[in-house]
Amino acid sequence: MSSTRIGSQEPRIAVEPDRIDSDGPDASWLAAQCGLTLDEWQDLVLTSWLGREARDRYASISCGLSVPRQNGKNAILEARELYGMAVLGEKILHTAHRVDTARKSFLRLVKYFEGPDANPDLVELVVSVRKTNGQESITLSNGGSIEFSSRVNGGARGSTYDMVVFDEAQELTDDQMESIMSTMAAAPSGNRQLVFTGTPPSPVSPGTVFRNKREKALSGQDARCCWHEWSVAEVGDVSDKERWYETNPGLGIRLDEEFTESELNTLSREGFARERLGWWSDEEGGNPALSKTKWGECYMNPAPEPTGDERIAYGVKFSADGQGYALSAAARPKDGPVLVECLEVGTTANGTTALANWIIERKGVCAVCVIDGKSNTAALERKLLDGGFPRRALKVASPAEVSAAASMLKDAVDEGGVAHAGQPTLTESAVSAQRREIGKGGGWGFGDGKHPCCPIESVSLAHWGVRTTKRNPARKLRVG
Structure with missing residues (x-):
């Protein structure tokens, strides 16, 4: 035998x-x-x-x-x-x-x-x-x-x-x-x-x-x-x-x-x-970045109508291979949760000019635009600046800031400090994202930078931007 x-x-x-x-x-x-x-x-x-x-x-x-x-x-x-x-x-x-x-x-x-x-x-x-x-x-x-x-x-x-x-x-x-x-x-x-x-x-x-x-x-x-x-x-x-x-x-x-x-x-x-071990990532004992239950509790229907005095930020996340991106927005009202939305999940097959032009057209209402990704970030930054987007309103996130953005969004989700409209693309990204280690100091980010993580990553950047910026494009400069 x-x-x-x-x-x-x-x-x-x-x-x-x-x-x-x-x-x-x-x-x-x-x-x-x-x-x-x-x-x-x-x-x-x-x-x-x-x-x-x-x-x-x-x-x-x-x-x-x-x-x-x-x-x-x-x-x-x-x-x-x-x-x-x-x-x-x-x-x-x-x-x-x-x-x-x-x-x-x-x-x-x-x-x-x-x-x-x-x-x-x-x-x-x-x-x-x-x-x-x-x-x-x-x-x-x-x-x-x-x-x-x-x-x-x-x-x-x-x-x-x-x-x-x-x-x-x-x-x-x-x-x-x-x-x-x-x-x-x-x-x-x-x-x-x-x-x-x-x-x-x-x-x-x-x-x-x-x-x-x-x-x-x-x-x-x-x-x-x-x-x-x-x-x-x-x-x-x-x-x-x-x-x-x-x-x-x-x-x-x-x-x-x-x-x-x-x-x-x-x-x-x-x-x-x-x-090889047959692990299902959503099972207890996995390492999900966000609580599926808490994310569901942040669903707001209908979403509140804009009042015009919200501070707005955009977040752009390029995928790890540079072939795709997600663009999201976060609006921070005077009171209540920050409203987040994934505006677009697109491809870079034709470059980033159209994306840059879209953001430039909204420079008058954007408090800050936060960008992350090894590929295409520098190209988008240059196009935005060449197109007249304010330097003080543009932020290329460092690894530490990406980690801070992820942690800040998690806290906001857990505490009900953020609201979303239940977009399928964003929700799929939010509930499937796993933690990925950033550096050796215990920092973490969402997933591996690939779809479907890009939408929630771009949302975290926009959310972090709108929560940390002191810039208000609507404020008028006073003289004398």
Whole structure:
């Protein structure tokens, strides 16, 4: 018996609706006949997905799996799809974020139906195999079929399906989900199932569906959803190998410590925690910059009408790569909270002239404009000064001032000293931003300077500017 250590076969989080039976063992047996032998953890997940309730329908209408990359989740999908097509005669749609990912999934599955390693019983079922890139499909004589599609190319093809797989679910957006859900309204078997597999979303992942699915499963809001997750509750000590084995069921099987160490030495601490330890950044034990609850309490609807005597500041934050920026404003009335708003999230593909001209046009009402970012800051500063923007009203923030701006905004949010109108772009940025270390003195800023952190960073600059400046452009100079 091998003494090689392997990762935990039990997930840290397992939410499973009650079931009276499961097709999981049969599906696992069929996969084994095709040369695909599942690990213990893969069997566990498959058994839950194929669990049946009293009416002989799936106990789980939705199935979620969050596990670090390269552990073997695709084998579970293959076993589930094989059984669904060949035994149950299901019509399946397999979607992925990218075209190449969808095609790789097709190539893994099609080898069971044709070629030298194909299963003879499955070969006899084949009616057609379509290999056109982006339109791959397999159709069987029992009515079962599977189509593969990239969601960026439209996802569904207008057919109806019994089962839809959302691979790379961390990238799945609400719009994509809505367009695909309509294909299941008239599921041929009347027994529908949605499967979501992926890793914790990164700060730049556009999708919200996977995160929402997780929250509803863990809170019990979705009683017909199963969820399995290999993860840590907090970033913690990322070099602790015990935690590697707890979160990677395929470690010692298809992953090894040497490769994991190379990831540790390459990725950021938070990046390693997310990609290899399955850490969800919004879970207790993370390091969020702002309280989601407190930010929500700062929502003001309707926003108060301007009186004309507010002091106004602008904040401009350029992204770390210099390709984008966020422009925000803060208005400080004589009484009440400072009002903040993200005015624009834009690109620097055509330079910064239009941005500079917009600010210059408002030099008569702007008390101060605060700028930050390694790229494009100097260019914008020069254009503003050349355009007649007052030098005393322009501030390029130092690292210490960026840290002070972040801390000041956090305090204002916690104490109700700031108000916003609930802009989706700004709110997403505010509630997803994590702390990043600035210097060695305990200072911190928002996120890593990439979207979606730029909006809240620019707001912090504008807020800091309007709270610290003594300049009032409306004040008239008195003589004598």
